[in-house]
Amino acid sequence: MNGRCVRVALGQILVEPGRADDNIGRALAAIDAAAAAGAEVLVLPECLDFGWASDAARSGAEPIPGPRAALLAARAGAAGIVLTAGLSERAGDQIYNAAILIDRDGTIIGQHRKINELDFARSLYTTGAKLEVFDTSIGRVGIAICADLLIPEIGAALAAMGAEIILSPSAWAVPDDHDEVITPYGGEWPSAYGSLARQCGVAVAAASNVGRIEGGAWDGRPIIGRSLAVHGDGSIAGLAAFGQEDLFFCALRYRRGSG
Template sequence: MSHFSIAGLQLKLESGDNLDVISKHIVKTKKRFPWIDMIVLTELCTYGPEKKYASSFPSQAEHHYQKLCKDNNVWLITGSQYEQDGDDIYNTSTVINNLGEIVTRYRKIFPFLPYESGVKEGSDIVTFDVPGGRIGIAICYDLWFPEVARAMVCDGADVLIFPTLTGTIDRPLELIMSQSTAVMNQCYVFGINASEPYGTGQSIVVEPDGNVIYQANIGEEIIPIEIDFERVKRVRTRGGLGLGQPLKSLRDNPINFSKLIKKDTGYLDSLGPLTVPLQDNADNS
């Protein structure tokens, strides 16, 4: 099996319990596009971006989604939900297969600090197998760190999926990053963003050569895309546009790049604390 179909749901969702409205959209999507294998939701979609809705896992929402997946024969990436683990809160996405089984969970490695305060960083790269290939999952701001994408690809990911909640003017920058991430890693990239009131939409899907398959507008949309795992393999083998083969070059280069990235340098320390910027004439110490 070379083909696998993924539908991103760019929805308008409020803060609070959105399980019922999301469920209706999932059922509607599967009925309208019965060939869809997987549905991807957006970051913090189930209860919105307020930490007061944080739940311990396995959560009530997960159980609800498990039954929904089994009843509709569809895989689901739940976007994410705040997870309460003891005194810590994580931004966590759950992957559920079409049998209603939890396949894996991913904790956002790079919370959007200093704005997403009080959220602890995850520590594990997550990839998982689906019929025909392998998918990697990360969340929103993780896209800004190429090390995350590269690690997923080095673990065999053919498709990178980023559930997102961006409602700020930097969304156009994320579109550029999505395209460059696909080119550098010769993979499909799905950046599925929420619509209003918390997101600005503009979800994007990019193919391994870097061409944009589809870019959404700002309103609600269903984004059904059929991907081809063999296309990923061909691009990685022959090169993007028949040219660059960066993954093989990375493999064959003798330099140990992990030793080149040193976080304990004086330069990084000189940048100051990670805080919300103030006016230039205000004290930001």
């Protein structure tokens, strides 16, 4: 395989529960800023419209494609950037924790529905049942959402299907009494991503929002960012700030195949 390096932006935006218009506005601004800084790829957080686990998704979620997805696609196309973004998806009477993948021409080329959802959130989100890998202008891309990648077989399956990069919209939360000085957050993610990369040769880029959870067993917990990217050899490409908005840039190395 030939090596390749792509400039990735991790859009660690504020997501306010239930405030879809404001959240989409911040996502659109992140697209513009990432492209202006030369990023080829932007990863945005999980359920960036209403916030992860927010009951507001029951009434406000849209189909994919739908108006919010179209706004993101149009802005990504105008900016010429590859984008993945987490959205709440309505499909009939079901709500999914979903993510869309948009190529740099603004085409929505794929989506993923979260599989490894926390038990309490299953009362809101229907479980996804499908993995896919998509051909994009930067190579073959797989999508996983947050805790999906805590199941090693999900990442390994995407790699076996030909993924060169896995993009992962996320929402990483901690208890209110978490002390970042005593117990730095995030050790499980470099470990999980690094192991996946070393074993399967696939790079991973994940963006978590900041804000708070509203709803469910984790109501009120802070979501703390710490967005992360790992090279295809398992080494860390970049780690964003704790607990604050951040548009973080890194050069991500991966092994590009002939497909």
